[in-house]
Amino acid sequence: MVEPCTAWPSTKPYEIYDGIVLSSSTDEPLRSVQYSRRLSMMSSFCVLVSPVRIERANVAGDADERDRLIVSVSGFRGDSVVAQNGRENRYGSGDLAVVSTQAPFVHTTSAIRDAAGLVIPFTALGRFRYLAERPRREMGGRTPLARAAAGFVRRFAIDSAVAGARVSSDAELAVIDLLAAALAELTLDGRYSLQDDRLFNRQAASDLIARRYRDPSFTTDMIAEELHMSRRHVYRLFEDFGSSPAELIAEARVEAGRKMLDENPWMQIGDIATASGFRSLATFRNQFKTRYGVSPLEYRERIAGPVRERC
Template sequence: MPQTVRAFAPHREAAPLSTQLTPRAVAAWEARLGVDRQRMARPTHFVGPLGVQEWRGGTVMVPRDVENFRAVRYDRELSLTGSFCALHSPARIERTATLVEHEPRETLLVTVTSLRGRTVLRQNGQEYDYSAGDLVFVATTSPFAQATAAISDPAGLVIPLTMLGKHRALAERQRRPINKRSALSRAAAGFIRRFAADTAAADMPLPSSDTELAAVDLVTAALAELTVDDGYRLQDDALFNHQSALDLISRHHRDPEFTPDSIAAELHLSRRQLYRLFENTDQSLATRIADARVETAREMLLANPWLPIGNISAAAGFRSVATFRNRFKASHGVGPVEYRQRVMG
């Protein structure tokens, strides 16, 4: 039988990885962030030996070439977490045992890069090798070293370990398998990079605490996927209970008997446990329930122009028309009747 001969395209060697942080490289990176230039925040620049000293965040920057070191970083403290987007020359970023002892930070760094090249992470006697698009989880409670041989563009979140609840052990475990780019990890990586760009690099209002909690939920799910325990469950975590409480408010706020105590009973939590879920957010449970009722009433005002205010008040879950009027005016600046007249013309 004659042997089939296949023609192969000539081999093309990949372009060498860039090690110089030029203005062109910075401009290309900022373009990849996808933020409108008119809305971009002002970044911090790090140059040479002084820039190395100014690099903070509980870590030490060890460049391959100190004199030619360059870095640009956007970072921002959010309500519950932090976000950042950075671009830096080839370097090793370390958190030493001395820093762990004298500058304790109980956080989880979640990063993802988009540039070609390897990121090598050493922590707890293990070595992990990551490439562009891989999620990298690093707990700051133990020493680590993270090295790149080329320009790197990490973007991600800084999450207090306390927000992970019982899943904190996943972030700090000594032998965590490398993430193999599952569908969940790919989705999480894409979301985290976009979220970091929109919150750190864009000069825009802070996201709501609920949005931050949703981001943490996604990170927690990606962490949970790495466990070898088949019986592992996310449903017992405080983050799950927080989201369940919000869902109960969405579904039951029209019931005038619905209160925070109703949520506690439904979730089998004590009042203290329930309120702790929301102690670091910008709204109390009672306010969230009232706001949901106001929004429902507002929609009914416009959808039913001839429906009396008393009927709308009761249908939205308010115990009295007076309470409805006061809440509505606090939210919209005018009472419900005047609001409807203004909008309906």
Template sequence: MAGFTDDDVIAWFDRLVGAVPSAGARRVEAPTSVMSFDGAAGLAQFARGMDVVSPDAAEFSARLALVPLVHVAMSARLQTPLTTSRTERWIAEESEGAIIFGAQNRGGVICRQGENAAVIAPGRSTLLLTDVPFVMEHPGVTEPVGLQVPLELLGVARDELVAVAALPLPDSPLTRATRTFVNHFVHEAVVDGTAGDVADVELAVLDLVRATVAQAVGRARRLEDRTLYVRSTVRDLIERRHRSPEFSVDSIARALHLSRRQLYRYFSPDEDGLADLIAERRIESARRLLLDHPHAPIGEVAASTGFANANTFRSQFVRRFGVTPTEYRREPNVAERSA
């Protein structure tokens, strides 16, 4: 495996700062501080703290520019296809957790952490936690950059970070500014040797990462709040309007100004469907009415609890309790077991 050439590395570093120089203006030397990893031996040494697998170890090639400060570290990579896995074994070897801001300058990556999984496209970014197992699949040649910060310096609840980990960050000016900062800082530190005052840089980095994380967590909170609102409103609408035969899932969607598809996104596939929730509430109202008014005709009970007709009521009642409404009135034991 010949690995990436100096020209490949020079072009990669030009892309870090969005430069596309002419052939005459291009740098003639690759940065000497960039680390090289080629072939099976390079693959074994490449990723610290993670398992690394390549589709073809003999053809593997990577270049790493690493800029450690005091508490913070920034990096840029040029690499052939690979999959990295952060496992419990590696997590157990480190005493402190950190958060990684990762961005894709070239090529996409499939990220999985906790219950989240997403494709991070070129130009997009994500967050990962080092104290929770994760997997990153790079299916092609990619150019990711990263920024790692200890969790204890962020002041954000860990469970809130887990909720947004491995998902694309909002494509906002703030997210793009963080990515641009990492690109330019790595470029200047490695190519020009100008990292600036470390203490000042770390303060600026921490402010930027805190703002980026707060943006992601705040968005998740708003989505969670919206979900709670929708679910609460749906149950309230069912409670108040289930006795109307015209009330349906479409009625709920109209009341919330949502499409049926949007409405169903607020409910887990494991839960009963909205139509089932409405039917269950109608059945419960009918059951109580049967017992409280033992002489009310079955048709009136059905009509007053939202059923379109007595036949629909009977079939749903039998499916729920195993007896007809009339039999239910006559069997107190069934009534007691089902109440």
């Protein structure tokens, strides 16, 4: 677990990063609790903050050190407004807000926000750097890809900054690829031809399954809700994959149960069923036998010998 940084009530603006200044957007003092973590290519953060004004006025200095892409998503209701380059974009709950530090900006909120996101140096974007430099339409949540990217970024930031999950360089590159596709879809000059976004959405759905299948209440409907798309659309993502989302969730649970049978010969099978994400022992039994041809108890006896357990 990463320790949070708490900002005591502040009545004066203060700089948080390279010319970026925070101040209260109301008459009340500014309060915040923040988790942050520096990764190999980027930084992740999660912050709970009172109504705030975030401003960057000074853009002097080395461009390679100065230029960053700030990507954030809030789960709380209420709008925030980003003013930059003569444009104002408004973002609500679940929207992917993207701000470049290459130009001055003002980002204001009128309510408490729970922003989670990433700070990515332009240099880490590689060949996609120009996408961060180009003007773009408001991100919002108006496309399936933008919604999928928002859900992915928020979960990635929470897992890395708050939970302290291990993050590989390949995972960071995957994040950059997904954000590049989302940015390209809304780049105003149309230089980038966006490929089929089904792969990105399916990867986001698969990531959710891998992390949440142990939750007995986790279903395809929850994937749809997390990625801000319909249940039918989620199923369409897997039409050519060979297994439906529901089947993938069941397979992940059965496989987790099998591994626990291998590694914990004295663990009660009912407890294994619960730990694997099944609501009942009967469901675990039935799905296990469908996949492996034997019951969990028969499987255990084959690999470890008879165990005194009623199943």
